Amino acid sequence: MLVGSxxxxxxxxNEIVRYVNGSNIHVMEIVESSLSFLxxxxxxxxxEYIPCLRENILEHFMRYTKEGEILIISANNEYIFPAELVKQENVTIINFHYSLLPAYRGVNIPTWVIYNEEKYTGVTWHYATDQIDHGKIIAQKEIEITESTTAFDIVRKGMKIGNILFVDFIKELLNGEKMGYDVEYSVDSKLFRKSILPQGGVLDLTDTAHNIQKLLRAYDYHGSNVIxxxxxxxxxQLWQVVRYEIREQKDTELPEMDFMENDLIVNKDGGKIHIVLRKV
Incomplete structure (x- = not known):
């Protein structure tokens, strides 16, 4: 079974169908839009494609657990597998996660690693347990974070790397080979939740140019509604950031901040940021 989007x-x-007959594969997606590439x-x-609502996805899973050994592959999926499913002896679940576990458990990790000024992040495939983003590591790889990296960059690179890693191990996993290694998960390790975002989602224009740029990049998912x-x-007046452009050189002919209609220019600390806004 594959669940994700x-x-x-x-x-x-596309990789699974190389080894498993299509009639033995079931794909579930939590439907939130009419357009689904999956x-x-x-x-x-x-x-078989099964569109699900969050409240009835467990019902679908439990129906298939009666059919023998089940492998559930979770790829780009925010559904939290409950203990009653994870602990079934005939169920194995692997999950794709946007961090180098055991660090940065939870959601919106590309946003947080940029905001926290990490030099590296990464992606991990791991076995799922009854705890969020816990379990033996199957495969993982680093992604470098630079001064220009956006959250979208991390997602895009992460998906490519995640697929490369998946191709490397899925045949052996489907053949029943044991794999993975233990890592130490701290009891008090932070879990990043969907309801909490850096600075509460508000850009402070009195902050330094460095911090303004950092927050813009941390929230930049290329127009998608991830957060x-x-x-x-x-x-x-409350405004919403529509798009932005960061330039290295400060414009000496402009004031520190210039606002006209829906265009904002932040011009300080040796850099210039052009932000297009929309009234909320």
């Missing part, structure tokens, strides 16, 4: 879920499916990929490969758009306040 996006490019990496499609890539995983649905099209299932149709192309003659694989709510960054907001800022100007003269008691």
């Amino acid at each position: 996006g490019t990496i879920a499609c890539d995983c499916l 649905k099209e990929q299932c149709k192309k490969n003659s694989v 709510p758009p960054l907001k800022t306040k100007i003269k008691d």
Whole structure:
């Protein structure tokens, strides 16, 4: 079974059908939009596609656990597998995660690693347990973070690397080979939750240019709705960040901050940031 969405879920499916007959593969996706590339990929490969709501996805899983040994592959999926499913003896679950576990468990990790000014992050395939983002590591690889890296860059690179790693181990896993190694998960390790975002999702224009740029990059998912758009306040009016452009050189002819209609220029600390805004 495959549960997830996006490019990496499609890539995983394309690899699985090389070794497993399409009639023995079931794909589940939590439906949040009418457009699904995964649905099209299932149709192309003659694989059952099951659109689910969050509240009834467990019901679908439990139905298939009665059919013998089940491998569940979680790729770009935010559904938290409950203990009643994970602890079943005939169920094995592997999960794709956007960090180098055991560090950075939880969600929105590309945002947090940029905000925390990490030099590296990465991706991990691991066995799932009844704890979030815990379990033996199957494979992982680093991703470098530079001064220009955005959250979208990490997601895009992560999906490519995740698929490469998956191709390397999936045949052996399907053949029943034991793999993976233990890592130490600290009891008090931080779990990043969806409801908590850096600076509460608000851009402080009095901050340094470095910190403004960092927050813009941390929230930049190339227009997708992974997290709510960054907001800022100007003269008691709340604005939403639509797009931005960062330039290295400060414009000596402009003031530190210039705002006209929906265009904001932040011009300080040796750099210039052009931000296009929309009223909230």
